[in-house]
Amino acid sequence: MNATTSSVTRKAAREPVIFEISKPGREAPTQFPPLARGPDAGAPALPAHLRRQARPAMPSVSELQAVRHFTRLSQLNFSIDTHFYPLGSCTMKYNPKACNSLAMLPEFLNRHPLAPASASQGFLACMFELQEMLREITGMHGVSLTPMAGAQGEFAGVAMIRAYHRARGDEGRNEIIVPEAAHGTNPATAAMCGCVVREIPCDSNGDVDIEALRAAAGPKTAGIMLTNPSTLGVFERKIVTVEKIVHAAGGLLYYDGANLNAILGKVRPGDMGFDVIHMNLHKTFSTPHGGGGPGSGAVGVGERLLPYLPIPVVGRDGERYRWLDERDRPKSIGRLSAFMGNAGVNMRAYIYMRMLGRDGMVRVAEFAALNANYMMRRLTAEGFDAAYGMRRASHEFIITLKRQHRQYNISAMDVAKRLLDYGMHAPTTYFPLLVPECLLIEPTETEAKEDLDRFCDAMSEILREMAETPEMVSKAPHTMPVRRLDDVRAAKLLDLVWKPAAARAGE
Amino acid sequence: MNATTSSVTRKAAREPVIFEISKPGREAPTQFPPLARGPDAGAPALPAHLRRQARPAMPSVSELQAVRHFTRLSQLNFSIDTHFYPLGSCTMKYNPKACNSLAMLPEFLNRHPLAPASASQGFLACMFELQEMLREITGMHGVSLTPMAGAQGEFAGVAMIRAYHRARGDEGRNEIIVPEAAHGTNPATAAMCGCVVREIPCDSNGDVDIEALRAAAGPKTAGIMLTNPSTLGVFERKIVTVEKIVHAAGGLLYYDGANLNAILGKVRPGDMGFDVIHMNLHKTFSTPHGGGGPGSGAVGVGERLLPYLPIPVVGRDGERYRWLDERDRPKSIGRLSAFMGNAGVNMRAYIYMRMLGRDGMVRVAEFAALNANYMMRRLTAEGFDAAYGMRRASHEFIITLKRQHRQYNISAMDVAKRLLDYGMHAPTTYFPLLVPECLLIEPTETEAKEDLDRFCDAMSEILREMAETPEMVSKAPHTMPVRRLDDVRAAKLLDLVWKPAAARAGE
Amino acid sequence: MPFIPHTPQDIAEMLQVIGVRSVSELFEEIPAELLAGPLTGVPLALSEIEISRLMSDRAAIDGRPLNFIGGGAYEHHIPAPVWAIATRGEFYSAYTPYQAEASQGTLQLIYEYQSMLSELTGMEVSNASLYDGASALAEACLMAVRANRSSLSRRILVPRTVNPLYLQVARSIVGNQGVTLVTLDYDRASGRMLAESLQQFTGQDVTALVVQQPNFFGVLEEVDELTDWAHANKALLIGVVNPLSLALLKPPGLWGGPASGNQGADIVCGEGQPLGVPLASGGPYFGFMTTRMQYVRQMPGRIVGRTLDAEGRPGFTLTLQAREQHIRRGKATSNICTNQGLTVTAATIYMSLMGAAGLERVAAACMQRSAQLLKALTAIRGVKTTFTGPRFHEVVLSLDRPAAAVLEELARRGILGGLDLSQHYPELKSALLVCATETKNDADIARYGQALAEVLGAASAKAGAA
């Protein structure tokens, strides 16, 4: 393929911004509702000073143009349905199609959130059973499905911890202990709840530094936010000690459930002594990732926090289901969404869990662990350094490219980009922050051995490239719709909304 | 992009045959129905000599693997939803999404074809109204929706013509006159109906050669099969004369409706004197093309052929709809499908027609003609030769590359392949057969001027390439998932079903 | 304008390039006296919101009755991925893969389909689909006439146990070419075709014998004997099969007794609907056809082959096109052009998801459910099994009164109770063909049983009272 062909191709492949396809007067009128005409039909006119004067410059395209544009855009994405996507901490596993099609049955799609319970028993039954299943797998006492993603679940959890201490008159507890490996949402959430974050280190084996914890825990401790297995990809072996220290100090234990996939049916956060957990249903229970969401951050609580659960939750009176709200739960931390959270996501999680069933749950953890440990071994055998190679991997593990970075000046980012050329999505890079040049690799249980092998082979090939053709790695990707993008420019010359070329020129 | 990268890319892009992903013991058990166990549950055992002994070597893949495989395969296709697709004679226009989603409402999807009419009034109402609308737009007296594609509609038409003559005791009429430009299905159909094909030429203006027609018409003439506008992309101006000659000779006129898009609401085949027409609902009324089908070849007939319509058709008794079958229509040529044809295709056509409405019909013809004539003018201005440039184009037109072929040794096939590199599907090539090195170009009414212009620009660029970088054209395509495929090898070394590599080696 | 992207300015510019003042000038070659008036018989346009409402209302009229009809179209569970993927624009809105390099998705899929169908039927090659099972049988008959060079009679034997609608369709289609379909009667006790009715043709010029397995009554034919008879009489054997049943039943490629070396059927065809295609009022389904390599050039329909590209990499393309109408015209193997690509796409995804194990489970579950239904219904007074032959997943029941009225009563209760066989077999006066697939559960079967008992009981009671 020579230069002429590739310029032609590129032009053919590039999808214009929709405003560039747009032309005034073009429309998709089949989508317009009929409008009554005649003297009687109209609504009263809007007062002039409240009316819009100029039409907004929205796209004007035909239905085919819209369909073609967005279909073509979709093809520019990597996704589970098209690529292996071992993005650590994100549990990118197969999203069963049935979860979507059944959650989209017309009756469910058209149910108004404020429809009376009497007209909603089918829906409420699903939600009630979902609450019960989540209670069981977490070993908690109560569950609310209201939080709309992990971070909002965290917010609910920390808000409940604060409410608990306040209710006991223990107003001074405003510190949240967070291990330094924690996900960014943990400290951000603590701050959003008005707490002070106390970071503590991990020891060289990836466990919490118990001495540091002891030093941090005290009368100001509201609680600790812990991910277990931690974001280092290992199970916190000292969890019993941690639990004792924090509870003894009067704090509560918060479980960040992003990693629940690793322990489903194996060990329950409630049994480990946690007081509250949020789950990422969009991860563990495989609802759509949707290019960034939606999620569902259902929370489960132990007995102490039960009164504070965010509302609404679904209750059962005999054979009937109904919403429990502020009237039933006066101590609740309140509402977090206008209605009841991402109900459609919860529906998908419900369907998924019913298809997995009791035995399927534990298989999730087992095969997630099998895949992760297998890849960790294969990659170390290929010459990579596992950050915690002496440990069992949980459902994910960390490779550090510190050595390669020193030797070849190739960064984790370079390797991530080069993997794209091999037809695989990159693992999470540069998280957790404390491991230099790291790749956090989470294959999930739904990937076949052949795909894991293909990834390991690609990594091994890239290692060879680092020595032999380093530009191939440092300038990757070479085969995506665009070459490496200039993030610095993006942040400096902010271009956040489309403007016609003319307007741009004039800027 | 250098060699290493492109070998990597190619490997990443190639999608293995599903049997290569398959592994014994792998399955998607969520899709398996529950099976009763226990003494009572089983069906009586099958007699041993009627049982299968060895499991068929079907794929064994996980649900994710199947989803990923077929999703990736789909991305290798050009389609209306992704590309301009001016495939002449095929009317590749936008297939509205609503047609699909409404035809797939659960009640319609689950309706058994043999359900009694009393449980099918909703469905039958749609089919009855569809028959009525088709009657109206064709100017015919009756319509049957049973034929499953254009070619089967043709079969129905010729079979009715034969039945008509036979019923009149006119047994000797077994010749079907077909202009040489006709689509291959026309002579093939005539043969399938046991008729003899009499080909007649067209004159240099693309009209039927009237003298040749006069010579051919006679006491053996069963009828003539005509496409109007013809496959030459022009309206048969002498249609009134043709009609007179054929009818005077005792033959009937068959209208191949593949080109109905060109005349919708402008002129009706019934008004032109045709006795029978098949429509390609999958073309004119935009049901899915589906990678080769399904179609629907509904037939309409004038008064003379009414008794012979293929069954079943939908009738109305007062407020109730019911099937009319052999009991109501003893002279019918009979059934052509087990049930009532491609009902789901007919549903989509019905929905489409209702969304177009009365005024939308004629707009289809008008804008299809506008687009075709515009492109014809633009391409001739760019230096191409229109085969019938002195005529108005209908909804399609022909470019002949005879001159370029002589000058640069570049064939119509080469140009077709090169267009793919420009991100556009090729027009129909080498049809009609009588125009050398031809491209039959049908833009359809749903494409925007910008897309027509982009096509014309690409053609003009390719013309430049023929002179400057001829290999770019003769060796095209360069940017598809595969380079030009060896059709000769395909036909010689037949490889029609997958065999494991070992078995292949042993062959 | 619905689905038309032209702005007034576009139109003006385009007219100018063409050199006309108005769009209607483009139609000036149509004789003026032929120009049509407004299409008053077509209603005014509906918006999507209006047509959506209309179609939902129509759908609601038909509702979702509990279905026990089979008879050539079977209600099976269709995995959610099947149509989610088949309706992707790239499959749904592409056409016949004439430009191979831009159609590798469809072409590879068809190659995989051909491989699966060949494997399932035990034959060497498959085409890319025909319209439906009935027309596939007609094409198989015509193909047999071409393939069986030793036969001049154009006479094909068709047992009455073949789907009677298929027989009707085959007649409509092959009759025009002077092919005769001779029907053979069946055994009233077993429900199998009558071996004796075949004997009269022994030694005669017969072009082909058609055998349907399982037959229209759901009964299994003695396919080995029949195949051997055909071959002994230089007739081709055309097998009509339910592809799903082949997960459990002997593949036609192995029909024929071991003594004669399991020669197998010569042409196999049938209805592909059970493989992931919804009932949908009878279509689109797809007809399939497989055969021996030696007859591949006589086979109608498209065929995909694997080949190499200019760089020696494998790829897929339409092949053996010289059999087809667009090349061979009047001498083509068939007039078929557009086929059933989309339903083939669905079937290929379905078979991939199910695999051999899944197909086996579905087939077995169907047999179980039908057996369960049979048990439940024959427990009712006045309901008996009609035939003694071994069954797959359909059963003929004899009632103590005409089936039609019973079915109407059941329909009023939201149950489609089966097919009244008397329309096709006058000798089976009160016979009902019923089917329960894997989609039916215990409650469904109990519901049917109860309803039938009520209907028959009520009628009996009435009769008693009268």
Added chain:
Amino acid sequence: MPFIPHTPQDIAEMLQVIGVRSVSELFEEIPAELLAGPLTGVPLALSEIEISRLMSDRAAIDGRPLNFIGGGAYEHHIPAPVWAIATRGEFYSAYTPYQAEASQGTLQLIYEYQSMLSELTGMEVSNASLYDGASALAEACLMAVRANRSSLSRRILVPRTVNPLYLQVARSIVGNQGVTLVTLDYDRASGRMLAESLQQFTGQDVTALVVQQPNFFGVLEEVDELTDWAHANKALLIGVVNPLSLALLKPPGLWGGPASGNQGADIVCGEGQPLGVPLASGGPYFGFMTTRMQYVRQMPGRIVGRTLDAEGRPGFTLTLQAREQHIRRGKATSNICTNQGLTVTAATIYMSLMGAAGLERVAAACMQRSAQLLKALTAIRGVKTTFTGPRFHEVVLSLDRPAAAVLEELARRGILGGLDLSQHYPELKSALLVCATETKNDADIARYGQALAEVLGAASAKAGAA
């Protein structure tokens, strides 16, 4: 195994590579006493066929009532292409576009979304979404605290005409940071917020004033005056808007009287659901937020920017990430990470299909239908309009008896008749908030009218009889 592709041989090979004998060894670091027993509270696995049946049955229980409830979630027609495309695997099963080069589809789409939302609201920049309208308001309040450097009070004024559920959510969220939300009463006659209740704060330190347009009663606020008041008092103006209404209503970017130069709102947020997202029991919807460029670094949530690649071609990437939790951790503008990407995808397709003209038509049709409904219902004895202010597409009606019982009666007739306002506004004892969107036709409205007349008449009759 459901969704797990491992064969026994795979497992054996993998265990060997790892160097363990069984999968359970991989969990040996978990203290033995913590290991869980079987999850008896989770039912056994269902196959897809079983869960499909279960869900259809559940859906059938709820049915499809005729809905006239609005109150923050609106039933609109959703064009068929919207979800057909949004559920394509490449959108549905991708995650946050961290690897920009492999996520250009999602990234460009978000850039287009940001452009459309900015345009619709008349603001300069938009983020990529927040969870929902209510939480977006909470985030807007927190953002206002950060953005309004001149205010130290952390005091935000919120009229009672703001959606009361939004107010509850905002309280739950902002309370922990010591932000106070002060409510302001409304005018009982017009249904607008009471200008006087604002006067007491004139000259005081107010961080922001929230204005919802149209307000929860469907009434239009005097946004210009309110905006000018806020700016005159150094408060930021947070506009909460229904994005669909902006096809007809003055964009918040232009709020404020001409005298003060149409300064416009400072932060605009709201619920994106009306733009192509189904009701679906309340979610997933999406919250949107737009603001002035000067505040972009205070905005929560992701933002996509256009930039160039290594060859100088345009491309898209996440930008200004230094505001976000994964970089800034405890100092981030918000803790939000996963947002509502898929519903934003749907909304972007919806807006593209509708264009300005289509959105205008939908908005106008909603106004017409609501006016028609109002007319039909107020023709019934005992039904009156409550407020005099100009309306968009919701209306408050006063009944002559408590709304709750009337609604239950209507529900029994398959009609969801509106929202009982007394739960949020005790002073509005028998008030009903009703909404008719473009999805309602003449027959629907007549049906509601008839049912309400019956219900009220029957009750009156009963009362009369008693």
